[in-house]
Amino acid sequence: MNNFRFEVGKLVMCNLGEQGWKLGRIIATNYREDHWGQGEFAPYQVALEENYSLIYVPLDDDRYCREALKEDLRIIGRKDALAEDVVGMDDEQKSVIFNDQLNCQSGDLVDYHNHRNGRCQCCNDCPKSWTYAELYSEHYRCATRNNLNVSRYEINLGSFRPGDSVDFTADDVIAKAGGFLQAPTLVRLPPGLTFRDNGSLNGTISYDPHREEQYDVNFVAVSTNKWQETDIGIIRYEITLKIEQNICPPEFDxxxxxxxxxxxxxxxxxxxxxxxxxxxxxxxxxxxxxxxxxxxxxxxxxxxxxxxxxxxxxxxxxxxxxxxxxxxxxxxxxxxxxxxxxxxxxxxxxxxxxxxxxxxxxxxxxxxxxxxEAARFMWTDGIEAMLREEWSYAIEIFRLAAEKKSGWGWAVNYGDIWLSEAVATIIMTVQDNHSHSDSEWLVKVGELILKCVERSEQSGVFDSDGHPWANEILIALDNYQQIKSDNNSLDKWLTALKGRTVYWCSQVLAGMAPFPPRARKRLNSVEELITRIPGHIAT
Known part of the structure; x- marks a missing residue:
């Protein structure tokens, strides 16, 4: 019996090389053609959804064929992540209560790296700072992830030719909201037209050598100014028009x-x-x-x-x-x-x-x-908290950081987030005069350290001695249990552990091996790169 990953009828994405990945449906397994050699089979025959053409998949491998994700279906089914979900794949919980971690208290000061704090599903805390990717990408979907309502407005202006004038003023709802120059798709507009922050569009249409004689314009802009108003939220504003007779004039070479x-x-x-x-x-x-x-x-x-x-x-x-x-x-x-x-x-x-x-x-x-990135920078935030002896905060931030990507971080590859949580838990518990039974917290700490040890061993980076900080903690725990069994004071033991914790935390923040090096400085300022993104199409 053939053990294929997918059954007949399954929607899959197929790799067609230079044509990219295409959506299709499996119509046969263990497929073969008459002219193939004896014993030659392909795991799947697939009918492509866009034109029903038939292909076969040479190997049952993700490089050639993979399961179609919800994001794949959304990309095919709608124009962007704020458009209406015509394929009915928006299965996230709907709510009129938006994420209460969202805020725009910093005013005009924008931190384009504040996804590193791990809040708001790793979207920027302020919707007014959301970028093209955060607004339009099906893999970011920041509005949906943060339970923001999306209001949609569509205007069809009809047909135009080069030389025609456009003078469109948006209605009061759009004009009063404003803020539509946050992430407009200006490159879609015909040359000669100017779109403004209040949603108006005017100018004289020029010939566009990049486009066909007839073409459709589906211009989209977004305003987040009303994100806190649950009945409005994010405004997706689409203007459509049709351009005819886009013919090269004699004076254009x-x-x-x-x-x-x-x-x-x-x-x-x-x-x-x-x-x-x-x-x-x-x-x-x-x-x-x-x-x-x-x-x-x-x-x-x-x-x-x-x-x-x-x-x-x-x-x-x-x-x-x-x-x-x-x-x-x-x-x-x-x-x-x-x-x-x-x-x-x-x-x-x-x-x-x-x-x-x-x-x-x-x-x-x-x-x-x-x-x-969020996991890494949350981890270093927790490390700094350990140096301030804010153990409870550190434990919580380590836990949240580890949840981001199963204990991984940007260049955090050896289970250090779990290990840091274990150390903070040990110190806080012992310092608090054993508010929990040994069996309770030792089991938890042991599980965290084990995950660190297993991951560091899998990396193949360390010699037989393993991760140096993890080894110290294991030795410290052995000493702890010996001191406890002898009914001796733990004061010196705790002082020594805290001292070594300061050392290891300092190593982390300094970017010393085996911890990731410190983040490099940016080559260009964010603000400079944003200003260099092209705006309206030149006439």
Whole structure:
């Protein structure tokens, strides 16, 4: 009997190489074709949902075929994470009570890294600071995750031609809300039109050499100004129009335009190939982390500059690559998650299905990296609390940090979060004159230390002695039980343990091995990168 992962009828995502991942339904297992050699079978035959074409999957492996996630179905079923969920996949608990950790008390001061505090489902505490990714990505879904209502308004302005004027004023609900320049999809507008914060749209439509003779515009903007009003919440505002006779005028040199685009595309391909080659060299051990980051960051800076001059090149494809390759340097501990999210989020605004799917694939990893970053920085917050002897707070923050990604953190790979919780629990319990029975807290501490020991052993980094801090704690616990059995005072033991805890906590904060190195300084300011994102299309 064949033991395949999926049964007939299962929705799956299939890897079609350069065409990307496509949704399909399994229609046969143990499939073969007449001309195949004897004994040759494919695990699955799949009918693609978009055109019912038939393919076969060569191996029963996630690299070729994986289960279709709810996020995959949402991406196919709606335009963005704030649009109406037409496939009925929004299964999160609905509530008129939004997350009470949300707040915008910092005023105009925006901390784009405050997801590291772990609050609000690792979204920014203030909805007014939410980025393209936080608003539009199916993998972030910050409005849904934080139980915010979404109000939707759609306006169809009809058909226009280049040379036509548009003078649209939004109704009072939109105009009074304002704030629609937080994350507008400006790149979707025809050149010559200007969208304003109050929801108005005006200007004279110009010829667009990037588009076909006829094209549809589905422009989306979002206001979060009313996020605290439960009957309004987040406003998703969509303006649609149809452009006809987008024909090249005599004075426009289309051949010269095409040549510029071709040269820019050639340069973009060369930079992406260079990024890929550098990463492969690192994977093969030919480059160390620092040299890899140096080379890749140089290429990424050049790609960003190229796209700033040619922002609409290939409908956002290269912005997706720019964000995607920033994920590689983040893996090597470059402080670049913001760049990943900024450029992948911007790629979503183009409205191109293939670009969106590529960006969303990477944004899934980005959101997971948010969880890892939060776990790490919550852990260091707890370490600082231990130095202040705030044991109860430290225990709680360690517990929450470990829950983010099963004890993992950004470069926290050896179970140190569990170990830190164990140490804080030991000290607080013994210091509080045994408010709990030994059997109760020792079991809990033992479980935490065991998870740390198992993970550190699995890493293969340590010699036979294992994790040095974990070893000290195990020895300390043996001494504790010996002192208890002898009915001697624990004062000296506790003082010594606290002293060693100060030492290890200092090692953590200093970034000394075996703990992760300190986070590197950013190469560019967040504010500078945001201002360099293209705005309205030039006429």
């Amino acid at each position: 289309f051949e010269a335009f095409e040549k510029v685009q071709q040269n820019a595309r050639k340069r973009a391909k060369a930079l992406v190939n260079s990024l890929s080659q550098t990463w492969m060299s690192w994977e093969h051990g030919q480059l160390d982390n620092r040299e890899t980051c140096k080379q890749m960051c140089e290429d990424l800076a050049q790609l960003r500059q190229l796209l700033e001059h040619h922002p609409r090149l290939d409908n956002g494809k290269w912005w997706g690559n720019l964000g995607g390759y920033h994920m590689n340097v983040h893996k090597l501990l470059e402080n670049a998650l913001f760049e990943c999210e900024l450029y992948l989020g911007y790629a979503l605004t183009f409205g191109d299905d293939e670009v969106r799917f590529y960006a969303e694939q990477n944004l899934q990893g980005c959101y997971n990296k948010r969880l890892l």
